[in-house]
Amino acid sequence: MAAFFKGSKSKSKAKDDSNGYTKQIRLLSVLLFIVSLFLFIALISYSFEDESTIQMESSAIVGLVTGDEIAQIKAESVQNWLGIVGAYISYYIYNKTFGFIAILIPFILFRWGYDLLKHSTITKPNLRDTLFYLLGALVFSGLMGTIFSLDWISPFPKEWAGSIGLYLSFMLTNLLGSIGSFLIFFIGLVTFIIFGFKLNTEKLYEGTLAIFDSAKDKMLEKTESIKDSAINVINRDKAEVEGEESPITEKKKKASNSKNKLDINDPEYLKLSNKEKEELLIRKVAEAENPTEEYYTRKSVTLSRDSDMIEDQEIDIEKKADLEMTLNLNQDDKSESTSSVNSDFVRAANPVTINDLDDEPDSPICTYIHDEKIDYTPPGLDLLEQNYDVVEVSEAELKMNAEILREKLETFNITIENLSVTPGPVVTQYEFVPAAGIKISKIENLSDDLAMALKAKGIRIIAPIPGKGTVGIEIPNSNPSMVSFTSVVNTKKYRESNQYLPLALGKTISGEAFIADLAKMPHLLIAGSTGSGKSVGINTIIASLLYQKMPDELKFVIIDPKKVELTQYSALSNHFMACSPDVKDIIITDPEDAVSVLKSLVLEMEERYTILSNVGQRNIVDYNAKVKEGKLDGDTSMKHRHMPYIVCVIDELADLMLTASKEIETPIIRLAQMARAVGIHLILATQRPSVNVITGIIKANFPARIGYLVASKIDSRTILDMSGSESLLGNGDLLYLSPGTPKPIRVQNSYISTDEIERICEHIQNQKGYSMPYQLPSTILKNRQSANDYDSSDRDDLFEEAGRMIIDSQNCSVSMLQRKLKVGYARAGKIVDELENAGVVGPHNGSKPRDVYMESLSEFDAIL
Incomplete structure (x- = not known):
């Protein structure tokens, strides 16, 4: 009987031990659930801006408990959802382990907790997945560390690699170099993805080939389509040239002929677009030269010019500047020209409201276009964005920076007085008077120390401020405000400015x-x-x-x-x-x-x-x-x-x-x-x-x-x-x-x-x-005018031969004339200078050949 009771007691004791162990396992699993949840919240709410806050001294941490105002202000600026503790945890996990890949740690802990709750142990598949994660994290962080050291991506946060990744990259880079280290980690990561996720390499290879084949087929189809379109356009143009116009083309020609009959002063003329006015102008200029011959074609018209202009030059109706230069030339030379456009047509073609009978010489600059009457309305503020947010600097931030600035200067035995603050949209200026006996140069040398103490991107010290006996320190705001263009041009200072060229x-x-x-x-x-x-x-x-x-x-x-x-x-x-x-x-x-x-x-x-x-x-x-x-x-x-x-x-x-x-x-x-x-x-x-x-x-x-x-x-x-x-x-x-x-x-x-x-x-x-943009003087025209004024009595005997040679080849250099004419450098240089003065070639162009202004020998014959 005694033995029976003894056996039952031992069984009861074993059962109690088993129940206690199960409770401990469940408690551990719940603890893992809670830890994984807290870690996940801390990691996903990580902020780079918290780094400066968590690097607090031990006295500042104690100040959080004792109620120190500055320490509490720093703690309130933390953006992590779990406060300063979450900021500490996320900072050390990301920076001291594998980097951002450590975001998977909460999921691993959650799976461990689930296994313990369900199986009272961690299963082999879970252990295998954890091992795979560790290997993958090592390879990924090493790859990121190599990219960080290569500086391929800038800026590249070191949190992508962590301390482990940077260390692995450092070791492998010393052995294999930067490129070798990158290739090893990259191949390792690809291999890990393929085998870790059990990807089918054959299907992956076939899919990649299919993508390339599809892109190749689309490119061939597009090439064929462009080729067919080009052939159709060529055939259509050929048919139009041979007179096989479509009914639509006939209608366009009839409409064009009706516009040809318009006069410049006709009310219908004002309804035409600028391009139609320009085409009408060209037709009338051509008709003025030879009414019996059809000068105007579908794309271009040829105008004859006198000896000072290039002959047989084709003027494209889309090249407005060339037309305007031709008309200006004809206006200047109307008394001498025999083949140029009649001056009355030139005057009528220009819609400037001026007196055609006025013999007063015009201005040598292009101010005459402003005689045209236009109704111009300046742009309004409604064209600009109005909803830019304005962020003001908080009082707490101003007080905190002022206190830190005072304390840091005192550590360097610099006492300040009359500290004043001027907040701005992006930076705030802290202005103070240094105590007697303090050298200004001593304050100027503290810019880096003050920037580190204030956790600022960069500070600027103005010592002294011009016109004042004070020192200014400009500190960036933690939340800068954008200055919109609207907020500047909408000010009274800009609107009522009497400046000639005001820049906002x-x-x-x-x-x-x-x-x-x-x-x-x-x-x-x-x-x-x-x-x-x-x-x-x-x-x-x-x-x-x-x-x-x-x-x-x-x-x-x-x-x-x-x-x-x-x-x-x-x-x-x-x-x-x-x-x-x-x-x-x-x-x-x-x-x-x-x-x-x-x-x-x-x-x-x-x-x-x-x-x-x-x-x-x-x-x-x-x-x-x-x-x-x-x-x-x-x-x-x-x-x-x-x-x-x-x-x-x-x-x-x-x-x-x-x-x-x-x-x-x-x-x-x-x-x-x-x-x-x-x-x-x-x-x-x-x-x-x-x-x-x-x-x-x-x-x-x-x-x-x-x-x-x-x-x-x-x-x-x-x-x-x-x-x-x-x-x-x-x-x-x-x-x-x-x-x-x-x-x-x-x-x-x-x-x-x-x-x-x-x-x-x-x-x-x-x-x-x-009717046209403001025209600046032409350098080419200026050179031709200089050529007309050039005295040709003292030309070199080889001037004509050299000019013809240069115009034929459209290339000019002293060495070429030396070679072709078999003359010395001095004589060849003199001939080139004479050609420049005559307007045949342009001025010296550095190491490049001179520009050749004349395109035909008939132009050259005109100046001989």
């Missing part, structure tokens, strides 16, 4: 609108790295001028080598654009065209100076005032009109200097030195502010400069003559150095979107403009 650059640190006058600068140099806001700043400058000026007051010359940044302004061609007859495009993208346009601007400058000199005026402001008052109406030498300002914008100077440095630099220097008085102003922008781009002579003639974020202090000194731009924040944060000021002003550039620019351009384009 943005807002200062105090939040006030900053308006600068380009006419007083008088030229502007802009530099900043890629992504710093330079192109947006140029758009802001152009838009602010469009909002203030009328088409007869301002013209733009835009050079955009990047071909994509400023192309939308071509819509303003007949309102605000100036162009050269030597160049086809309104927006200049080719470096050679840029050289031609800049040379045309130099000629425009010289013509304007001639006009001002003849009437005894010193600058464009005085001249326009005299024209407005009518005090120049008595001048019989020419007809005086309001002279518009011309702003030349070059978006990427470095690219132009790389391809044609000497040819670009010479006209830029001439314009920068002299063009201010006649209303021509330059805006140069570059993303590479090096001394071989911004040369010393260019820099000396551009006293007004804007520096965006640059890479180094050297670049900052190149653009501003001082450091500071390297510590800017980007996204439109700039330093503006005005002429005659010792220190630059910090401004947050106003933001204008591409959609807003397009709406402004569309608004202007939809209004009636002038």
